[in-house]
Amino acid sequence: MAHDISCWKCGASLAALSLPFGRLERCKACGADLHCCKLCREYDPRITQQCREPTVEEVREKDRANFCGHYAPVAGAFKGVDTAALSARSELERLFGKS
DSSP: OOOOOBOTTTOOBOTTSOSSOOTTOBOTTTOOBSSSGGGBTTBOTTSGGGBSOTTOOOOSOTTSOOOOTTOOBOTTOOOOOOHHHHHHHHHHHHHTTOO
């Protein structure tokens, strides 16, 4: 069944994959784990433990595969590249002589 979910890391379409994603499912384009917090509808980096589900056991690595039973993939998880952060990092490396 087709869906409009994209990889949280690279934005590649995951429509060819069946839902629900298995714990070891990976993005064919970039290799990112798909059964992870960053692709879940409950993920919210603005709150404690970065999860809206109050009964969830904390997952420390939000970008790694996990066993969370509340996992539900969500469309719109890909936020794109933070060009401001990349630009700032490049400027700092230039200023401090790192390549």
